[in-house]
Amino acid sequence: MKRFFGWIPGIANAMVQGPWGGKGDGPDGSDGQGKGDEGKGRDGPRNPWTQPGRPGAKGPSAIEELLRRSKESFGQGGGGFGNLPPRPSGKALWPAAIGILVVLWLVLTCFHRVGPQERGVVTLLGKYSRTLSPGISLTLPAPLENVTTVDVEEIRTIDIGSTRAESENLVLTGDQNIIDLAYSVRWNIRSPELYLFQLSDPDSSVREVAESAMRSVVASVSLEDALGAGRTEIEQQVEQRMQEILDGYRSGIRVQGVAIKQADPPTAVNDAFKAVSAAQQTAQTYLNEARAAAQQVTAKAQGEAAAFDKVYEQYRLAPDVTRRRMYYETMEGVLSNVDKTIVESGNVTPYLPLPELKRRAQGTAAQGSATVEGQ
Amino acid sequence: MQNLVRHPVALALLAIAALLLIGSTIAIVPETKQGVIVRFGDPKKIINRYRPNEDFGKTGAGIILRWPFIDQVVWIDKRVLSVEMERQQVLSTDQLRLQVDAFARYRIVDPLRMYIAAGSEDRVSDALRPILGSALRNELGKRPFRGAALP
Numbered sequence: 001m002k003r004f005f006g007w008i009p010g011i012a013n014a015m016v017q018g019p020w021g022g023k024g025d026g027p028d029g030s031d032g033q034g035k036g037d038e039g040k041g042r043d044g045p046r047n048p049w050t051q052p053g054r055p056g057a058k059g060p061s062a063i064e065e066l067l068r069r070s071k072e073s074f075g076q077g078g079g080g081f082g083n084l085p086p087r088p089s090g091k092a093l094w095p096a097a098i099g100i101l102v103v104l105w106l107v108l109t110c111f112h113r114v115g116p117q118e119r120g121v122v123t124l125l126g127k128y129s130r131t132l133s134p135g136i137s138l139t140l141p142a143p144l145e146n147v148t149t150v151d152v153e154e155i156r157t158i159d160i161g162s163t164r165a166e167s168e169n170l171v172l173t174g175d176q177n178i179i180d181l182a183y184s185v186r187w188n189i190r191s192p193e194l195y196l197f198q199l200s201d202p203d204s205s206v207r208e209v210a211e212s213a214m215r216s217v218v219a220s221v222s223l224e225d226a227l228g229a230g231r232t233e234i235e236q237q238v239e240q241r242m243q244e245i246l247d248g249y250r251s252g253i254r255v256q257g258v259a260i261k262q263a264d265p266p267t268a269v270n271d272a273f274k275a276v277s278a279a280q281q282t283a284q285t286y287l288n289e290a291r292a293a294a295q296q297v298t299a300k301a302q303g304e305a306a307a308f309d310k311v312y313e314q315y316r317l318a319p320d321v322t323r324r325r326m327y328y329e330t331m332e333g334v335l336s337n338v339d340k341t342i343v344e345s346g347n348v349t350p351y352l353p354l355p356e357l358k359r360r361a362q363g364t365a366a367q368g369s370a371t372v373e374g375q
Numbered sequence: 376m377q378n379l380v381r382h383p384v385a386l387a388l389l390a391i392a393a394l395l396l397i398g399s400t401i402a403i404v405p406e407t408k409q410g411v412i413v414r415f416g417d418p419k420k421i422i423n424r425y426r427p428n429e430d431f432g433k434t435g436a437g438i439i440l441r442w443p444f445i446d447q448v449v450w451i452d453k454r455v456l457s458v459e460m461e462r463q464q465v466l467s468t469d470q471l472r473l474q475v476d477a478f479a480r481y482r483i484v485d486p487l488r489m490y491i492a493a494g495s496e497d498r499v500s501d502a503l504r505p506i507l508g509s510a511l512r513n514e515l516g517k518r519p520f521r522g523a524a525l526p
Contacts, residue, residue, distance in 0.1 A: 126405040127437035172524055193431050197406040200454040208457070208478050219525045249455050249480065250428075 109142035117153035119192045122146070128193055150192035155256055158207050159184045160214070163262045170266060171215055177223040182262040183235075185210045185242070187255045194252025202251060206242075210258070213241040231260050399443040406436045409453045409483070411490045412446050418487055419446070425453050425484050451486045451496060458500045458507060465512050471520040479507050 113136055114120045120132030122139055123146050132139075132147065139145040161169030161182035171181045187206055189195045199205050217237045221230050238258045246253045265273040315322040404410060404423045412420040423435035441448065460477045467473060481503065483489050483496070493499045515523045 123406065123436075125438040126403040127434070128406050128431035130432075174525060176521070176525070193406075197431055198454055200407075200452055200456050205455070205457065205480070208459075212478075251455075 106141050110138055110140070112137050112139060112147045112149075114149060115151075117151055118149045119152050120147045120149045121192050121196055123148075128197065131192060148196060150189055150195060152189045152192055155186050155188050156203075157184050157186050158203070158210060160207065160211060161262070168266055171218045171226075173218055173223045173226050174220050175222045178266055179218070179223065179226050180262070180264045180266045181214065181218065181226075181260065183210075183214065183238075183258060183260045185255065186257045186259070187253055189252060190254040191252035194250055198250050198252060202253060205249065205251065206246070206253060206255075209242050209245045210238070213238045213245065214258075217241060227263050227265075231263065235260055396443055400440055402439050402441055402448050404436045404439055406431055406434060407452065407454050408450045409435075409486045410451060411449045411486050412441055413449055413490075414442070414446050418449075418490055421487050422448070423453065424486060425482060449486075449490055449495075451483055451489060453483070455480050455482050456496070456500065457481075458503045460504060460507050460511070463508065465515045465523075467515060467518055467520040467523045469519045473515060473520070473523055475511060475515065477507060477511055479503065 112120055112132060114132045114134045116134045118134065120137065122129045122132060124140070125144060129145070139147060159182070161167070161180070163182050168180045169182060170178050172178055185206065195202055214234075217234050218226055221234060224230075226234065235258045239255050242255045242258070246255065264270065311322070311326075402410075406423075409421065409423045409425060411418045412422065422439055426434075458479050458481065460475075460479075462474055462476045465473045465475045483499065489499060493502060
């Protein structure tokens, strides 16, 4: 033992700048400084763990003391129970250690904290015994009773197909068209014990059931419905159908909803599809335009007919006056925009169209002229 | 006994032997499994056999005793299992090609016969796959394209 004490202070001193000490591996050369420290006193950067309250104390600190002790016991134990403290009275310590382990085991496996969104399924020697509600519950220790907690509130989502262009999930519709469908299914666990004990792989079951339900529902609707109008109905039908199938398995799963995220024609014919719908829209536009034009014409014609009716009424009342007035009105309309030469009726004969000559001389284009014969 | 207490190594060995004995005598049957007790290759008894619509907690699950080292328990899944078929081509009666994707769900209801006929669950699903495929081809091959592809 003397031998140990001989070199242990040496270890202790080395430890001063050892792993926690002046960080011998520092690149700034604090290594050399730290070593110099030991001899000189307390200048320069110090080991932060040594206690400054004891000037000149070369004695070991608490950690060093512990290390030293463990070294000692290590030496004594001869490589046996290295980590155990030395036996105080020669009595075996391991019963106590086992006792502690047993208590720890009991505490860890008897008390179960079940979160508000969880249920704990207890099996007593493999046999289902009960389901724990949220809170702290007591069970028998581990090998006897096992608790599996299941999150029953969490809504799980399964996506089938994707909205990206490169992957397609093609589904056949009732009128033998193909659509690229992406949808998601939301579900949660209704009955944790059924969920745990009935299906070997519930998650993939939900996926497969969703796919088959979706295919069978889509196969009964037309392309138009699948692409647009009938989506809500499809979603409801799929949900219902899935629930039926899963209930048939007694899976303990509740389908919360099915949402169709995308229903498009497949990429290969998507352009053609767009062209078709564009053409349909154009046709619709033309139809609308034609209808508008027709209405316009009809309205105009009706207006004119009504106006004629009115005029005819007046004409019937006084045919002479009306005729004359109409003649004047027409003449007014015809003559208001042309050059007029008014010639007295009777025996005067115009022999020289003077204004015409003048105009031609000026180089302007000849205007139409009219001669009005007075009545 | 005094001797045993004095010799912890002997005590430990004895404890291990006792644990081994208990472990091979007692078997814990979980709710998700059924089993066949096999004595030297001869199936003796079915434990926790599946019965439709039974409630958990009233099944045959729990603890069972068996003869140590003589009885062997072959565990068989009691849950609904699935077998998936790879996508394959099927011809309909009007010689049109269909790409068919299928899956089947099954449950082993007679573990004894399953053990005798197949031996293990993996072999069951391996055996089911071609059966499913040929049944599918037969059934779809009897129908015209429209009837096969659409309901």
